[in-house]
Amino acid sequence: MKAVEMLGITKSFGSKFASSDIDFHVEKGEIHSLLGENGAGKTTLMNILFGMIKPDSGKILLNEKEVKIDSPLEAIDNGISMVHQHFMLVDNLTVAENIVLGAEPHKGILFDREGAFREIQEIADRYHFVIDPREMVGNLSVGIKQRVEILKALYHRSDILILDEPTAVLTPQEVNDLFKVLNELKADGKTIIIITHKLKETMAIADSVTILRRGELIGRYSIKEVDEQKLADLMVGRLVNFSVEKKPMKDDMPVKLSLKNISLKKNGKQALNDLSLEVHAGEILGVAGVEGNGQSELIEVLTGVAQHYDGTYMIGDADVTNKNAKTILKYMANIAEDRRARGYVKSFTNWENMILGYHTLSDYMTKAGFLKTREIRKITEDEIEANDIRTEGPLQLTDSLSGGNVQKLIVARMLRHQKGLVLAAQPTRGVDIGAIEYIHGELIKLRDAGAAVILISAELDEIVKLSDRIAVLYEGRVAALRKAEEFTESELGSYMLGHDPEKEEA
Amino acid sequence: MVKMKGKLKDLMTRSGILFSLASMVLALILCAVVIGILGYSPLEAYRAMVKGAFGNSYNISQTIGIAVPLIFSGLSMAIASKVGVFNIGIEGQMLVGSFAAALAGYYIKGLPMFIHLPLSLLCGIMMGGLWALIAAELRNFLHINEVILTIMLNYVAQYVVSYMVNFPFKAEGNVVRTEYVQDSARLAILVPHTRLSSGIFLALIVAIVLAIVLKRTKFGYELRAVGTNPLAAQSAGINQKKYIRLAMFISGALAGLGGAGEVLGYCGYYIPSMTQGYGFDGIAIATMGQNNPIGTVVSAFLFGALRNGAAGMNQSTSIPGELIEVLEALIILFVSTPGIFKYIKKQMKARKAGK
Structure with missing residues (x-):
């Protein structure tokens, strides 16, 4: 049976299509990977399912019955929960308080804190989660915080669980733990959708996969029909070269x-x-x-x-x-660890960021301290061209580019200097x-x-x-x-x- | 042509000019409602205001004249904001600057104008700048919040200057003020019997220079980097403390210059409360001008028109001039809470989509 079916989903932002006429379905009790690069429209599609975005057209069926989902609350009522990439948790509340937030158990008009602890402990035990409901969320590691988000879904008795890039912030060990949890949930009959761009993880955990590219459906495959290379090629739309060829290293350098x-x-x-x-x-x-x-x-x-x-x-x-x-x-020269914090200045345009850290070189600055605007813009234009950076040009704000293109700009700056x-x-x-x-x-x-x-x-x-x-x-x-x-x-x-x-x- | 129009629209929204103007219009509408509720005619009020601000050449000169100190305080706020420092001490910096200029203008004697006038202005500049520097260095080295520092320094400035003008430097006579500065230290009054002095040229030149410096020079580049991403600036080898120091000095210097311009232009002496809250208006003016020097000049003119228009309204109608303060407050509220507009836009979109 199809737990989720989305038909003819179209959504555009301005003149850009975030999803165009997409058909998508997930069988009950499977782990499904929604795969695509940044900007492929994965999150948009799932936000539509979760009621956060209204599609321009298309319909949604749950358990083969058409439903209307206009808000996350309605989605939760329909048994859908979503774990966002950035957790929606309150640090100075306990695990249990976070989970019941918005649907608290109560005795009369008072919040039944002990009842909440008990109930959360029961759910955690049922799925073999090692977690203390009384612990402050602020004290937890990222992996455990994610566990809290999943518990939240279980508390809401959701049968369909959407996870947005769940492994982005986890260490390899935590990823393994997460996969165990997901398999446990699957065994219990839950349907799980993972939004991801990681091929290895898709191969490791998913039963089936849907690939999106630039807002369009590329295909749906059983995991047995594909391998990493094929997924990569489908995702990017051309043959991807994974192997790296290097000259042998010389000694005595x-x-x-x-x-x-x-x-x-x-x-x-x-x-x-x-x-x-x-x-x-x-x-x-x-x-x-x-x-x-x-x-x-x-x-x-x-x-x-x-x-x-x-x-x-x-x-x-x-x-x-x-x-x-x-x-x-x-x-x-360097590529900064956290590009948003240290790699570029948010209020700067591309040409200004292109020379950040090197702006006092005589190529870019006159002796009197004026920036050689025209030359810098020309250089930036050349670098944009040479490095295939997707942007309107040197005058666009760097902050409005996608992460990959910002990084390419930073790499271009590093290479140049x-x-x-x-x-x-x-x-x-x-x-x-x-x-x-x-x-x-x-x-x-x-x-x-x-x-x-x-x-x-x-x-x-x-x-x-x-x-x-x-x-x-x-x-x-x-x-x-x-x-x-x-x-x-x-x-x-x-x-x-x-x-x-x-x-x-x- | 269409592309040009698109670009223009893009530019307008990007720099937020459209948004600032919309805030202003919304505030005017809301204030009209308030005036109406109070039992006056909004139409009459606004007519009197426009007349008061632009009715004749005298009124226009006064409007421009008031705009001069407002431009300086707005620019002062803008440059501090650009480096990420919230300078609420402009009022105090203006005070000490104007007082220093008044003293220099009176006590230094026998110099030709082309030396005495710049020298007196410079005294105002230095005093304002140094006053702001106190806050900058305390922030740099002891990590004290500059908002609290600058607010407190306003009081220090106010009372120290108040003592000075009441006792050691009080002019002969009953009025508490300093002596008239020497003629060799006066800025020329452009339109007789108005407050419009040649300070306006100074203000415009400073604004243009500041715009160029911020956009085109290493100094402006590094200053803006520190202001938006201090960490990225640090990684790029830019000295954050140095720029906070420099920007605060310039901020205070502009405030001091604004004060000095009032003393050496309009008044001719220092008199308590002559700054009339210009320093605080600077916060609103810079915010409305999106911290852009040219935008700040435009917004200072608007605020000047409001202030002068209020005076006109006060004289020619029974509507209390204090209502202008309500209007100013509303403008600040709308400009500084972009959320209101986003909400309205969203609602309108939703309604459109619903149809």
């Missing part, structure tokens, strides 16, 4: 950057603990690790944002220990496959041309695929550092969790 015994305290915590690294010309050094093990602080040290650490930081022959960002930018040493921090976070392909390609090109590249990423696949050597960060120190081919993936995972596989074997 000079050291371009070295950190010796770096220690840094942040908020009273030892964030970096006697950390040492070296990067050679012509190599990509991957820094792997579960987030929160010192990556951000390492980036701050490398970029000169942090200026109060112990140890020595050398770039080539220059001692840049505790030097500021302005000095370090002269040697090392780099001098053989590059820091790429989370270079493909939140960008689509096309942009990932492009960015990976450019990093390899840099390396092949003899540049030293430091790649810090939470995506283990990315690290393994690109790196010549891999350093694993754990609690602010380097837990392991070897050539990439000398690690197995499970070894990497163990080091990331603070285990030492060699010792454990012995």
